[in-house]
Amino acid sequence: MPGLTIGDSVPNLQVQTNQGNFKLHDFIGDNWTIIFSHPGDFTPVCTTELGKMAAYVPEFDKREVKLLGLSCDDVKSHNEWIKDIEAYTPGCKVSYPIIADPNREIIKQLNMVDPDEKDSSGKQLLSRALHIVGPDHQVQVKLSFLYPASTGRNMDEVVRALDSLQKAMKHKVATPANWKQGDPVVISPSMSSDQAKETFPQGFETVDLPSKKEYLRFTNV
Template sequence: MPGLTIGDTIPDLEVETTHGKMRLYDYIGDGWVILFSHPGDFSPVCTTELAAMAAYSDKFAERGVKLLGLSCDDMNSNSHKEWIKDIEAYICGVGVCMQNGQKVKYPIIADPNRELIKKLNMVDPDEKDSQGNPVPSRALHVIGPDKKVIKLSFLYPASTGRNLDEVLRVVDSLHKASKHKVATPVNWKPGEPVVISSPNMSNEEAKQMFPQGYDSTDLPSKKDYLRFTNV
């Protein structure tokens, strides 16, 4: 199977996780899921990332998004359990200390045979473990409520940690675009104007679709296609 990217279908695999066996489609259900991989247990950048995922889990839940990690470490060892203790101890290090503590509540898939990371396009071509086996990149797929299609994909090398504020921002952008015929411009943040996504939509159609109004940008081409609105 070739590596997955935007618009591709996630296979309905049965996987072993820290929460037991599950099928991917059952876990995705009717909502959104962020599926993310990490190179290995007890590694510094991964510890900061998974701590941040736990700290941000309520923010994702507010947006109807579930989290699902992936690791190549064996689920039958104590590696995950011991490492999760380190992750939970570090959560305050990402600046989100909860009054009663914050736990790693999301499941983590085990992939000791390195089969899933290949199928899910999560292999780092430049990194190997001590036995010379491929390891996951810092890949992240946003899967939509249709249960199987990748809506967005990030692929980072093992040396670079992810920015979860950016992940939240793009989730908000995807939600906005799915509800309205709009797109989000460069550096967009929630609450800011969006653009009417179809440049071929006539102004008459735009007025009907966006009765709240819109602002057109005067450009040298005189083409009336860069239109901002609030939805």
């Protein structure tokens, strides 16, 4: 499906939210930002998702990450629905803004349209899309998740992926399968052993493989 994807810059759209109107670039600024969509207000999976996102705000704050939701419903609907979300998730407040897109134009430009699902009037539904935008002045999408309307997100995986992106950007490394914060990372094959010794003075381990190619190297950063 055409539209925003990894490596693209987020368009500087003027948006209306339950916390006022602004341009996306002004909101994002120099921050890591998560832009996420939900198929509709007052729907069951979305209510659990936005409640869980609110519950994880302290984790995102630790990582200096902004949150920005999106739905095709209007601002009035968002404000009423937030009461349900907060009731379902006691002790958590929906402190992040939620974009309104009743004309369904923003969802197309942000690549958040479900290609198969439609509402009762035949209009396309939002997918459960989530873009993690980097802080490098390019307003660039670093990672995207795209789920159908029927499948709720796993917030632990969102945080894990965010940790991986931040670790990779800071230390110029990559993270292996099932990596989590505190686990060893891998060194790029493009880096020579001499460069690796200089870059990672704490040392690294090279895995002995049948090919005898020394490309799988682990270190802690």
